[in-house]
Amino acid sequence: MLNAGNIGGFFKYFIFYTIGFILGSFGGLYSESSGIINIALEGSMITGAFSGIVFLQYMKTWLATSWLTTTLGGLVIVYLLASIVAILFSLIYSFLLSFVSIKLKADQTIVGTALNTVAVTVCTIVNTFIYHKDTPEIANNIFGSFLKIETGNLFWDNMLSGLNFSVILGVVAIVVLWVVMNKMRFGLRLRACGENPGAADSVGINVSRMRYLGTAIGCSAAGLGGFIIFSCMPLGTWQIDALGYGFLVLAIEIFGNWKATNIIFCSLLFSFFFAFAPTFLAALSTIENNPLANTILSNKAFYYMLPYLIALISLIIFSKKSRAPKAEGIPYDKSTR
Amino acid sequence: MNNAVQKKKGNWFLSAIHSFYERQGNRNFTSGITSILLGLLFGFLMMLVIKPESAGEGFLSLFTYGFTKKSLIGNLIGAASPMVISGLAIAFAFKLNLFNIGITGQLTMGAFCSVITALYGGNWFLCMVVGALAGGVMGFLPGFLKAKFNVNEVLSGIMLNWVAYYSIGLMGGLIPQLQQFKYVRGPSYFTTVPKTGRLPDMGLSKILPGASAGVLVSLILVVIIYIILNKTVFGFELRMAGKNKYGARYAGANQTKSIILSLVISGALAGIAGYMLYANPYSPSMFKWDSTSNTLLASGFDGISVALVGQSNPIGCFFSAFFISLINLSSNNLNTISDGAYNIHYAELIRAVIIYLAALSSFISYRITKWHEAHDDDPKYTMFSNRYPKLGNNKEER
Numbered sequence: 174m175l176n177a178g179n180i181g182g183f184f185k186y187f188i189f190y191t192i193g194f195i196l197g198s199f200g201g202l203y204s205e206s207s208g209i210i211n212i213a214l215e216g217s218m219i220t221g222a223f224s225g226i227v228f229l230q231y232m233k234t235w236l237a238t239s240w241l242t243t244t245l246g247g248l249v250i251v252y253l254l255a256s257i258v259a260i261l262f263s264l265i266y267s268f269l270l271s272f273v274s275i276k277l278k279a280d281q282t283i284v285g286t287a288l289n290t291v292a293v294t295v296c297t298i299v300n301t302f303i304y305h306k307d308t309p310e311i312a313n314n315i316f317g318s319f320l321k322i323e324t325g326n327l328f329w330d331n332m333l334s335g336l337n338f339s340v341i342l343g344v345v346a347i348v349v350l351w352v353v354m355n356k357m358r359f360g361l362r363l364r365a366c367g368e369n370p371g372a373a374d375s376v377g378i379n380v381s382r383m384r385y386l387g388t389a390i391g392c393s394a395a396g397l398g399g400f401i402i403f404s405c406m407p408l409g410t411w412q413i414d415a416l417g418y419g420f421l422v423l424a425i426e427i428f429g430n431w432k433a434t435n436i437i438f439c440s441l442l443f444s445f446f447f448a449f450a451p452t453f454l455a456a457l458s459t460i461e462n463n464p465l466a467n468t469i470l471s472n473k474a475f476y477y478m479l480p481y482l483i484a485l486i487s488l489i490i491f492s493k494k495s496r497a498p499k500a501e502g503i504p505y506d507k508s509t510r
Numbered sequence: 511m512n513n514a515v516q517k518k519k520g521n522w523f524l525s526a527i528h529s530f531y532e533r534q535g536n537r538n539f540t541s542g543i544t545s546i547l548l549g550l551l552f553g554f555l556m557m558l559v560i561k562p563e564s565a566g567e568g569f570l571s572l573f574t575y576g577f578t579k580k581s582l583i584g585n586l587i588g589a590a591s592p593m594v595i596s597g598l599a600i601a602f603a604f605k606l607n608l609f610n611i612g613i614t615g616q617l618t619m620g621a622f623c624s625v626i627t628a629l630y631g632g633n634w635f636l637c638m639v640v641g642a643l644a645g646g647v648m649g650f651l652p653g654f655l656k657a658k659f660n661v662n663e664v665l666s667g668i669m670l671n672w673v674a675y676y677s678i679g680l681m682g683g684l685i686p687q688l689q690q691f692k693y694v695r696g697p698s699y700f701t702t703v704p705k706t707g708r709l710p711d712m713g714l715s716k717i718l719p720g721a722s723a724g725v726l727v728s729l730i731l732v733v734i735i736y737i738i739l740n741k742t743v744f745g746f747e748l749r750m751a752g753k754n755k756y757g758a759r760y761a762g763a764n765q766t767k768s769i770i771l772s773l774v775i776s777g778a779l780a781g782i783a784g785y786m787l788y789a790n791p792y793s794p795s796m797f798k799w800d801s802t803s804n805t806l807l808a809s810g811f812d813g814i815s816v817a818l819v820g821q822s823n824p825i826g827c828f829f830s831a832f833f834i835s836l837i838n839l840s841s842n843n844l845n846t847i848s849d850g851a852y853n854i855h856y857a858e859l860i861r862a863v864i865i866y867l868a869a870l871s872s873f874i875s876y877r878i879t880k881w882h883e884a885h886d887d888d889p890k891y892t893m894f895s896n897r898y899p900k901l902g903n904n905k906e907e908r
Contacts, residue, residue: 277873279872283868284866284869284870286609286611287818287865287868291866293862294855294859298859301855417672420665424668478676481672485669485670492655492659
């Protein structure tokens with residue numbers, strides 16, 4: 174049951190979940206540090222994943238014979254372009270949230286929830302227009318045959334085949350976002366806008382601009398994260414649904430107490446459980462006539478529930494001590510300075 | 511002095527508007543209606559862009575299609591009644607600024623428990639009570655966590671949605687009465703509520719097939735919630751704490767109690783809505799109790815739209831639920847009259863845009879308040895105002 178292949182499969186899930194979750198919760202961190210509650214991360218993930226996957230589909234049909242889609246080096250470029258498309262679309266999406274919550278001073282939680290619905294329906298409608306399907310479904314493992322790696326070593330084969338090159342961009346993005354938040358002036362100013370916008374304004378920081386930037390960076394990071402998760406996940410067809418990951422990353426962010434380094438470690442923990450359930454159950458289902466395996470398999474819902482339960486428990490333990498940015502969710506009004 | 515006041519004549523039109531907006535309720539009403547109209551305008555423009563020749567017909571059918579046949583009216587009533595209740599659930603928690611997004615889990619759990627009660631032979635009232643209890647327990651959890659551990663109710667609600675969803679799959683395997691439904695339809699398990707457990711039809715089905723006592727239940731609940739919110743001390747404390755947490759604490763309102771109770775009531779309402787979703791006497795939906803599809807019930811999120819469009823007013827919720835189900839019903843018709851140009855997700859988009867704009871309604875209501883305050887002392891605007899003129903504001907008067 175436990176062989177090198179299974180462990181490799183586990184690591185594949187672990188890698189794309191970790192990178193997606195870190196990016197998503199960094200997205201939450203950036204927008205909440207600037208003072209905007211970003212419930213719309215779920216929608217950003219959907220927007221990013223959907224636009225990137227559609228871009229890949231078009232590349233596959235338009236450039237079917239070009240070197241871009243037939244060689245490994247070309248595919249690196251195509252996947253990087255798709256990641257950029259995902260980032261761009263979620264960037265545009267972010268303005269739907271930031272404009273109304275900064276300029277029109279709307280309730281950010283409600284706008285975010287409405288935007289999640291908007292993202293799902295717009296993506297579904299675009300999907301219907303392009304592929305003439307009534308059900309929200311899109312093939313997500315494009316170029317699957319090219320991404321299959323055969324070295325003979327089961328561990329490396331199972332781990333690397335299916336992972337695409339957007340993962341590399343994801344790692345780069347995580348490093349850049351960490352450095353910007355912790356080591357650069359911009360990150361400090363962003364956090365100042367979330368803690369005490371009045372004070373930030375009084376020393377000449379443009380609070381509205383910082384909040385626009387924070388939300389834009391946040392949504393595009395989450396969009397890239399969504400693209401990484403849903404283009405790497407071996408689903409076959411993706412149901413245009415972020416499966417609650419957009420909310421889970423918010424829990425990770427609270428769990429990490431709004432600190433970039435802590436968030437990375439928390440994401441590792443959560444990805445472990447998310448990667449564990451499908452790979453463990455898949456490995457168990459290969460064993461026949463074992464009563465213990467059968468019991469576990471008939472109660473497999475428990476293993477899918479586990480990450481959410483752990484998120485809930487960690488919320489209970491860490492929320493009491495957690496310290497959210499003070500001005501989070503409060504529209505900045507110059508006259509209250 | 512008298513002459514100085516009479517010099518500036520009142521404008522009856524502006525004064526009428528001014529006195530209309532004296533009440534906060536009227537401000538909310540206007541902003542709600544404005545967001546609906548803007549959302550519909552957006553839908554009309556989209557139709558014009560996609561297929562101009564059938565845009566007019568398509569737009570009209572959004573409102574009229576639900577009334578074209580008797581069965582459709584029945585469907586409308588049947589679909590709207592649980593939505594009214596789930597909207598009430600969200601609206602009730604909104605009064606304390608709590609966003610009960612865990613409604614999906616409460617609804618799922620309520621439906622699950624009431625379906626099991628029905629399978630064991632319970633009558634409709636018992637099923638409804640059990641559903642309300644199960645929903646109330648699920649509502650208690652985020653409320654307790656919020657009050658005692660400072661856990662954000664949105665996040666705990668989302669996590670509890672998934673916990674409820676998966677735990678149904680787990681518990682379903684343990685209940686003997688459910689085993690007979692295993693493998694009825696492939697790997698998914700479906701059951702319907704047996705006839706004894708469905709809502710009483712009260713002869714309504716003969717006139718309007720699909721309508722049932724559910725609509726009466728929802729009406730009664732609207733009245734009860736209205737009374738709780740507006741006529742009781744508890745409701746007053748809730749509204750006060752929603753407006754100003756510190757003020758309420760100063761006045762002696764028990765914050766912990768209010769948070770927990772309002773989420774429990776909200777959850778109980780959601781549980782009733784969950785029962786009603788599956789208990790229509792005419793055409794009950796199949797209840798699915800496995801956990802393999804990875805999709806939550808969408809009905810909980812309907813409640814959020816209802817409450818937002820209804821401006822979290824119980825009576826507003828009643829009308830907005832009917833309005834939203836009317837738009838939902840027309841989605842198939844839109845597809846047929848435009849030869850597939852407006853696909854079936856189109857009505858959903860219009861709905862999503864209306865909710866998005868409804869979230870902006872606080873901005874519209876804020877602008878109205880500003881306008882109202884700016885002209886408070888202007889005799890041109892206050893012909894019908896029953897307020898006494900403020901002394902000392904007018905220079906000549908002084």
